Amino acid sequence: MTGAAVIIGASGGIGAALEAALIEEATFEKVYGFARSRSGAQHLDLLDETSIAAAAAHVATGPAPTLVIVATGLLHAGERGPEKAMRELDPAWLAETYAINAIGPALVAKHFLPIMPKTGRAVFASLSARVGSISDNKLGGWHGYRASKAALNMLMRGIAIEEKRRNDRTIVVTLHPGTVDTALSKPFQGNVQASRLFTPDRAALQLLDTIEELKAPDSGKLFDFEGKEVPF
Structure with missing residues (x-):
């Protein structure tokens, strides 16, 4: 791929690893990394649409x-x-979860897709989760996270x-990275097999490999880190 690559959430475990991998591979003319914790032109807060628009305007130059x-999640x-x-459902927490996991990535798409090429292959990907699959939900619980990721899948x-x-060659997808050794999954790693707990570096490479294999008919779907489609 040519042109520029953009990572939203580049200060997180997976996002930082994706940014580093793309810079090292040097297959793009420029790699942009944005995060809420970064300042200046690299600042982007999913809860602030103005900052998303400003980041897109910066990339458009x-x-x-x-x-x-979009490598973010709550x-x-x-x-x-x-x-x-x-009984633990709380409207304020549900709203925050939806704002970060679903609304934020949709607003990124709103501002970034229009500056992506009108012809030729391009990929817009947001990190989702297998637990966001309605048909795969056999355990219940995690209501806000599951529902917000399901909402993300539908929005995408x-x-x-x-x-x-x-552009009929733009591919818009959601991706399940697996269980990655980051702050997001840290409290929930106890029952994860060592072979299924990925380092951020490994997860980043698996995701980039999956993205590389995507074709135009894959647009609108959810894929896991092995490139296998996960049914909604």
């Missing part, structure tokens, strides 16, 4: 981005973790349909 990855914060039962499906009218 250089080579057109042919790869945009599962827990402080003492607040995913709900184990419906709809955006993929719309984007196809602008």
